[in-house]
Amino acid sequence: MPLVFAGVCSHAPGIVGRAHMADPADRASCHAAFDDMRVEIEATKPDALIVIAAEHFANFFMNNMPAFAMAMTDHYEGPIEDEVWLGIRRHRIPGHADLALRLITRVLDEVDVAYAEEWKLDHGIMVPLHFLTPRYDLPIIAVNINCQGPPLTPLHRAHAFGRVLRRACDEVPERIALIGTGGISHWPATPISGRINEAFDREFLERWSANRRDELLAYRDEDTYRNAGQGGFEIRTFIAVSGATEGLAADVLYYRAIPTFSVGCTIGIVRGLEGYDAVPQAGGRRQG
Amino acid sequence: MSLYYLQKVLFQLNRDPGVRQRFDSDFAALLDEYELTEEEREALRKPDVGLLYVLGVNGQLLMHYAALCGMPWADYIEAMREGVCRHGPVRAGLYALPDPAP
Ligand SMILES: [Fe+2]
Numbered sequence: 001m002p003l004v005f006a007g008v009c010s011h012a013p014g015i016v017g018r019a020h021m022a023d024p025a026d027r028a029s030c031h032a033a034f035d036d037m038r039v040e041i042e043a044t045k046p047d048a049l050i051v052i053a054a055e056h057f058a059n060f061f062m063n064n065m066p067a068f069a070m071a072m073t074d075h076y077e078g079p080i081e082d083e084v085w086l087g088i089r090r091h092r093i094p095g096h097a098d099l100a101l102r103l104i105t106r107v108l109d110e111v112d113v114a115y116a117e118e119w120k121l122d123h124g125i126m127v128p129l130h131f132l133t134p135r136y137d138l139p140i141i142a143v144n145i146n147c148q149g150p151p152l153t154p155l156h157r158a159h160a161f162g163r164v165l166r167r168a169c170d171e172v173p174e175r176i177a178l179i180g181t182g183g184i185s186h187w188p189a190t191p192i193s194g195r196i197n198e199a200f201d202r203e204f205l206e207r208w209s210a211n212r213r214d215e216l217l218a219y220r221d222e223d224t225y226r227n228a229g230q231g232g233f234e235i236r237t238f239i240a241v242s243g244a245t246e247g248l249a250a251d252v253l254y255y256r257a258i259p260t261f262s263v264g265c266t267i268g269i270v271r272g273l274e275g276y277d278a279v280p281q282a283g284g285r286r287q288g
Numbered sequence: 289m290s291l292y293y294l295q296k297v298l299f300q301l302n303r304d305p306g307v308r309q310r311f312d313s314d315f316a317a318l319l320d321e322y323e324l325t326e327e328e329r330e331a332l333r334k335p336d337v338g339l340l341y342v343l344g345v346n347g348q349l350l351m352h353y354a355a356l357c358g359m360p361w362a363d364y365i366e367a368m369r370e371g372v373c374r375h376g377p378v379r380a381g382l383y384a385l386p387d388p389a390p
Contacts, residue, residue: 189350
């Protein structure tokens with residue numbers, strides 16, 4: 001059936017792992033925004049949550065790097081990172097191999113996605129789940145886009161992948177929620193970690209929230225690297241969500257540049273989804 | 289320069305407890321399985337996180353290695369800064385692209 005939920009959020013490890021080092025107001029507002037997103041997702045009563053995340057070398061490496069990969073497994077282990085460093089205990093997290101099989105089969109009609117029956121979750125998925133499914137009781141289908149090891153997945157292919165993934169979801173009976181995680185501008189794990197280009201982020205979120213395809217696909221990686229860092233390559237996950245929700249606008253519920261977390265923390269929710277109707281919308285806008 | 293194998297050691301170290309154990313107990317033999325220069329082996333042995341950064345190791349691998357070595361976040365960031373001071377700009381990989389605008 002049509003998607004019941006679609007949105008985007010940040011996934012920087014510092015959001016949990018360095019929460020104790022952040023300004024209390026930053027931490028509280030960011031975590032509250034994630035909580036608003038959780039409430040909205042829960043209200044749609046999804047059967048599964050698809051998480052489109054960015055490559056971080058948890059499962060794939062340059063010996064065999066897929067442009068797109070989807071997990072086809074009934075369980076994951078995560079986080080791969082040190083539990084204390086990330087601030088998240090290791091868990092076994094449910095997957096949905098049968099649903100993934102049907103989705104992947106449909107996606108393969110149009111996009112050559114790799115599949116993996118074994119998958120470890122890193123902060124790109126664990127940080128969102130820590131807030132959004134804190135009891136780890138919702139089956140997850142993990143998706144990976146190569147935003148890390150050049151040559152990277154082209155933006156227009158990320159968009160095309162989102163489109164066919166949406167069609168695949170339309171054709172199965174399950175209620176599916178979808179999120180993309182990552183970016184926007186950041187220079188994670190470099191000497192200038194903590195730099196954030198707020199102007200770049202706000203411009204990107206303009207284009208993303210209005211779902212203006214041509215403007216989203218107009219970004220060039222050289223410019224993104226210069227203005228938004230190598231972390232900016234993760235806009236691919238947001239663009240995949242745009243592809244999955246063509247024609248629909250989104251609300252940016254929260255944006256706040258938080259250098260301690262090394263990213264402009266973002267929560268965005270797509271409005272007007274067919275499957276979303278009759279569900280009360282939580283909270284108001286939280287601007288940082 | 290064999291950045292591919294240098295990163296591969298760290299990739300396998302980060303995700304495989306067995307490799308992690310051999311890294312502690314059987315370091316030389318483990319590293320013999322990868323094509324590494326003397327400089328790269330030394331950087332891993334010390335560990336010299338700053339040099340590993342300059343050699344081009346991606347932060348998504350290096351930050352976990354730094355955590356594994358027990359380095360607090362601030363020390364890790366500082367080690368990369370010092371590495372650039374001591375060894376010069378990043379030589380390969382994603383961060384060898386032109387310097388980002390201030
Ligand atoms: Fe990331």
